[in-house]
Amino acid sequence: xxxDIISILVVVLIVLAIALAFSIGANDETLSTLxxxxxxxFKVALLIGGIxxxxxxxxxxxxxxxxxxxxxxxxxxxxxxxxxxxxxLISSIxxxxxGSFAGIPLxxxxxxxxxxxxxVIVYSITHEAVNPETVFxxxxxxxxxxxxxxxxxxxxxxxxxxxxxxAKVYLSRLKxxxxxxxxxxxxxxxxxxAVIFAEIWVxxxxxxxxxxxxxxxxxxTLNLEQYIFFAFICGVFSCLGIFIAARYVIRNLxxxxxxSRPSESLxxxxxxxxxxxIATFLSLPISHSHVIVFCIIGMSVAQRKEVDxxxxxxxxxxxxxxxxxxxxxxxxxxxxxxLFGLV
Amino acid sequence: xxxxTEKELKKLNIDELTHLFVDNINEQNLKLxxxxxxxxxxxxxxxxKNLNYVIETNTEVQIKKVFEAKIFKSKxxxxxxxxxxxxxxxxxxxxxxxxxxxxxxxxxxxxPDNEFxxxxxxxxxxxxxxxxxxxxxxxxxxxxxxxxxxxxxxxxEERRKMRKNEWDLLNRLYNYDMDYLSRTFxxxxxxxxxxxxxxxxIKSFSEYIQFLAxxxxxxx
Numbered sequence: 408x409x410x411d412i413i414s415i416l417v418v419v420l421i422v423l424a425i426a427l428a429f430s431i432g433a434n435d436e437t438l439s440t441l442x443x444x445x446x447x448x449f450k451v452a453l454l455i456g457g458i459x460x461x462x463x464x465x466x467x468x469x470x471x472x473x474x475x476x477x478x479x480x481x482x483x484x485x486x487x488x489x490x491x492x493x494x495x496l497i498s499s500i501x502x503x504x505x506g507s508f509a510g511i512p513l514x515x516x517x518x519x520x521x522x523x524x525x526x527v528i529v530y531s532i533t534h535e536a537v538n539p540e541t542v543f544x545x546x547x548x549x550x551x552x553x554x555x556x557x558x559x560x561x562x563x564x565x566x567x568x569x570x571x572x573x574a575k576v577y578l579s580r581l582k583x584x585x586x587x588x589x590x591x592x593x594x595x596x597x598x599x600x601a602v603i604f605a606e607i608w609v610x611x612x613x614x615x616x617x618x619x620x621x622x623x624x625x626x627x628t629l630n631l632e633q634y635i636f637f638a639f640i641c642g643v644f645s646c647l648g649i650f651i652a653a654r655y656v657i658r659n660l661x662x663x664x665x666x667s668r669p670s671e672s673l674x675x676x677x678x679x680x681x682x683x684x685i686a687t688f689l690s691l692p693i694s695h696s697h698v699i700v701f702c703i704i705g706m707s708v709a710q711r712k713e714v715d716x717x718x719x720x721x722x723x724x725x726x727x728x729x730x731x732x733x734x735x736x737x738x739x740x741x742x743x744x745x746l747f748g749l750v
Numbered sequence: 751x752x753x754x755t756e757k758e759l760k761k762l763n764i765d766e767l768t769h770l771f772v773d774n775i776n777e778q779n780l781k782l783x784x785x786x787x788x789x790x791x792x793x794x795x796x797x798x799k800n801l802n803y804v805i806e807t808n809t810e811v812q813i814k815k816v817f818e819a820k821i822f823k824s825k826x827x828x829x830x831x832x833x834x835x836x837x838x839x840x841x842x843x844x845x846x847x848x849x850x851x852x853x854x855x856x857x858x859x860x861x862p863d864n865e866f867x868x869x870x871x872x873x874x875x876x877x878x879x880x881x882x883x884x885x886x887x888x889x890x891x892x893x894x895x896x897x898x899x900x901x902x903x904x905x906x907e908e909r910r911k912m913r914k915n916e917w918d919l920l921n922r923l924y925n926y927d928m929d930y931l932s933r934t935f936x937x938x939x940x941x942x943x944x945x946x947x948x949x950x951x952i953k954s955f956s957e958y959i960q961f962l963a964x965x966x967x968x969x970x
Binding site: 444445574578579581582583584585586587588591592667668669710 | 765825826828829833890891892893894895896962966967968969
């Protein structure tokens with residue numbers, strides 16, 4: 408009977424991981440700059456973007472961020488159990504849903520890592536044999552959290568520097584509207600390349616879904632072939648998420664970006680993609696939305712445009728709160744499972 | 751202005767159509783101003799002829815039609831909405847000019863004295879200058895936004911000077927010993943106010959061009 412429950416749990420976990428992959432695609436707004444610039448047809452853009460995210464997610468599912476989320480965050484003393492992973496998923500999804508209903512922009516990465524933290528702490532408290540000091544790979548966890556603070560900052564700096572550079576060597580030399588329009592036509596094709604590049608790294612750094620699967624692989628629940636298959640399915644579903652569900656967000660954002668210059672979008676996309684790439688190679692799961700928001704701020708600062716510091720402060724509070732709230736939520740859920748003797 | 755066929759219009763690009771349109775409207779403005787100068791000189795026949803030209807000319811309607819058809823299909827990206835707005839702002843000058851001309855044709859006034867006439871001519875000279883300046887600025891948008899910005903600054907400066915003359919003129923009018931419900935008084939009051947309205951539109955248009963320059967130009 409116990410085996411049956413575990414099997415059901417594994418199926419539930421895989422389904423939730425795939426659903427999470429779908430939601431990663433569904434919430435991805437990277438393509439809006441491309442659609443807003445009218446570079447290619449809407450459906451073609453969705454297809455290209457979807458494939459790029461899917462390819463990124465699948466190609467990097469064997470190491471890097473997926474490994475960090477699925478194994479490396481934990482200390483040598485423990486590995487994930489199915490209930491731990493289920494709690495992590497329930498908690499992070501619940502917190503994201505609460506955030507959505509409250510209209511608060513939250514990071515799924517922060518939420519997931521926070522949930523892992525909460526679950527593992529409660530696990531170490533409830534299991535006397537486990538030493539709380541060794542349940543985490545503290546160095547890795549510190550690096551991940553440091554990455555959350557540094558990645559937006561570097562995004563801002565990189566956007567600022569790249570834009571200033573481009574403005575100095577090229578953009579400031581354009582005189583009339585015709586010349587500007589003509590040069591932006593070339594930028595929009597570069598933007599297409601940059602967005603594909605960015606989408607690959609968005610997929611590669613979105614370790615939430617494949618990270619859960621990696622946890623199952625690391626715990627021995629899934630074998631390598633099964634892991635590859637489900638990681639591929641996650642890639643496909645992230646692609647479907649963009650194609651089926653993200654279109655509304657993208658179309659909406661794109662209509663607000665009709666006036667934006669492809670050269671500016673190019674810089675923000677390149678900066679955020681580079682940050683995501685570096686973070687991926689450092690195996691650090693970071694928030695794409697946080698990075699892109701700071702890249703946009705970097706662009707505004709470079710252009711001496713007004714920055715909504717009040718709104719930014721409000722957003723920062725939610726960003727900081729996500730980790731502890733998700734940790735408490737996950738801890739409580741896991742403690743509940745423990746009380747009912749399910750764990 | 752030389753008549754232009756629809757076929758010829760269709761060959762022009764968005765920029766050329768805008769230039770043609772602004773030239774056309776400026777020409778009508780100059781005709782309107784010249785018409786009022788004829789009124790000052792009491793050449794009523796020429797005055798009527800000029801103002802009727804402003805009302806009856808419809809070349810700009812053709813240009814507008816071709817422009818609108820082109821802009822909606824055009825592959826211009828971020829400047830499309832601004833170019834459309836620019837065009838509609840030029841068209842507003844035409845509407846104000848037509849309204850002005852229709853009103854002026856309601857009556858043929860004889861001016862109270864030579865001082866009033868010479869003050870009005872000075873105002874008209876400024877109006878002519880800002881209308882020409884605006885035309886140059888519109889034409890420079892495509893090739894040199896910085897130059898367009900500078901021309902607009904000159905237009906605004908001229909408008910500032912012009913305003914002083916307009917108030918002097920109104921002040922003079924209100925101090926004449928005449929019946930304030932007479933057609934002459936009302937007509938001259940409307941004449942000055944309509945010149946103000948046209949000049950204010952040109953000034954606000956200049957500010958819009960300066961906004962475009964600020965929006966599109968990137969400084970180091």
